[in-house]
Amino acid sequence: xxxxxxxxxxxxxxxxxxxxxxxxxxxxxxxxxxxxxxxxxxxxxxxxxxxxxxxxxxxxxxxxxxxxxxxxxxxxxxxxxxxxxxxxxxxxxxxxxxxxxxxxxxxxxxxxxxxxxxxxxxxxxxxxxxxxxxxxxxxxxxxxxxxxxxxxxxxxxxxxxxxxxxxxxxxxxxxxxxxxxxxxxxxxxxxxxxxxxxxxxxxxxxxxxxxxxxxxxxxxxxxxxxxxxxxxxxxxxxxxxxxxxxxxxxxxxxxxxxxxxxxxxxxxxxxxxxxxxxxxxxxxxxxxxxxxxxxxxxxxxxxxx
Numbered sequence: 001x002x003x004x005x006x007x008x009x010x011x012x013x014x015x016x017x018x019x020x021x022x023x024x025x026x027x028x029x030x031x032x033x034x035x036x037x038x039x040x041x042x043x044x045x046x047x048x049x050x051x052x053x054x055x056x057x058x059x060x061x062x063x064x065x066x067x068x069x070x071x072x073x074x075x076x077x078x079x080x081x082x083x084x085x086x087x088x089x090x091x092x093x094x095x096x097x098x099x100x101x102x103x104x105x106x107x108x109x110x111x112x113x114x115x116x117x118x119x120x121x122x123x124x125x126x127x128x129x130x131x132x133x134x135x136x137x138x139x140x141x142x143x144x145x146x147x148x149x150x151x152x153x154x155x156x157x158x159x160x161x162x163x164x165x166x167x168x169x170x171x172x173x174x175x176x177x178x179x180x181x182x183x184x185x186x187x188x189x190x191x192x193x194x195x196x197x198x199x200x201x202x203x204x205x206x207x208x209x210x211x212x213x214x215x216x217x218x219x220x221x222x223x224x225x226x227x228x229x230x231x232x233x234x235x236x237x238x239x240x241x242x243x244x245x246x247x248x249x250x251x252x253x254x255x256x257x258x259x260x261x262x263x264x265x266x267x268x269x270x271x272x273x274x275x276x277x278x279x280x281x282x283x284x285x286x287x288x289x290x291x292x293x294x295x296x297x298x299x300x301x302x303x304x305x
Contacts, residue, residue, distance in 0.1 A: 022199055023234045024241065025139050026073045027051035030063045030087065031080035031103070039128075046132055047078070048202050050139065060087050067091060074098040074142050076135060084110050092117045095284065099138050103131050140229055143237065145283075173300075175245065179252045180259045188253040190214070195250050196231050206231045222257040223265070226304065240303040258304070 029047055033040050034056050047054045057063035060083055067075060075094075078101045079087060091097055100117070102110050102124040110124050122138060125131040182188075193214050200206035209230050217225070225232050232254060239247035248255070269275070283291075 021053035021073065022238055022247065023051065023053070024074055024238050025051060025098075025142055026070055026075050027054040027078070027135070027139075028057065028063065028067070028075060029054065029078040029080070029103075030057045030060065030083050031078075032058050032083070033080070034058055043128055045202075046128065047135075049205060050132065050135055051076075052200055052203055052206075063087070064090060067094065067096065070096060076138060076142075077101070078103050078131070078135070080104055084113060088113060088117050088121075092120050098142055101125060101131060101135060103128075143229070143234065175248065176255065176259075179248065179255050182252055182256065184253040184256050189217075192250055192253050196235065199235070200231055219257040220261065222254065222261045225254075226258055237303055262304070 027047060027050060029044070031040070034044065035041060044054075044056060055066060057066070064087065067077070073096065075096045076099045077091070077097060080103045084102045084104070088100070092100070097120055099122045100120050101122050102113065103126075104110060104124070105126050107124045107126045114121055114124070122134055125134065193210055196210050197207060200210065213225065213232075226236070227233070235247065236251050236254065238244070239251060
């Protein structure tokens with residue numbers, strides 16, 4: 001996207017041109033009053049700052065159909081007023097639903113739902129600021145928990161015995177290795193940033209971060225940018241987790257720098273005593289049981305710890 005179009009992008013606040021979701025999380029707001037007042041329109045804009053692909057529904061059945069059709073995404077649902085009573089029985093057992101936020105003025109009318117549908121309900125909110133802070137906190141937690149594990153039986157030592165998961169992961173690893181070997185320059189950097197600018201065109205804070213990156217980024221800042229909760233972390237993690245070849249190719253400029261800087265950090269540890277690190281990981285019961293029955297097997301991970 002040419003950079004002289006940036007001003008037009010930022011002033012286009014229409015909701016009809018939603019991009020494909022390129023983040024791990026899908027945010028949804030269900031409320032009959034959406035778009036009917038300055039207050040609800042402001043809430044729409046604020047939610048889109050948290051998630052560029054936030055979807056808005058006034059109809060419960062249409063919202064439910066969207067939730068059921070979403071694959072490979074974690075869903076956070078903001079539900080307002082009477083919809084809370086009617087839709088919760090229909091969705092609370094869906095694995096994709098990671099959190100439900102009840103947003104209403106008369107919070108006492110919905111307290112009874114906390115016991116029935118815990119732990120999916122994060123809480124009940126009667127003001128927008130508290131709601132937005134809670135959604136942001138939950139999103140950061142989910143983003144850091146989203147790691148894809150590949151389990152491989154060590155007995156798979158011949159080509160014909162390799163599982164489909166192994167060959168897919170091997171192909172993905174080779175792709176990353178090829179991207180790391182590519183020569184990149186300002187063109188690849190601008191291609192990546194133009195793509196990010198187009199995706200976050202409604203989010204002034206992310207646009208500000210993208211512009212700062214464009215002006216002042218140097219390769220030694222790669223780890224710093226990746227560990228910040230910004231556009232790079234969100235989009236690159238999604239691409240790695242879903243093995244999105246097109247998006248990984250777009251991010252080749254940053255992948256080269258990030259791998260190089262991580263390699264330098266590794267060299268600093270050469271010859272020192274081993275370091276023991278700990279990491280928490282939230283997972284489903286099925287994932288946990290799968291790990292238990294694969295004790296002694298190899299584990300590979302998509303993404304960067």
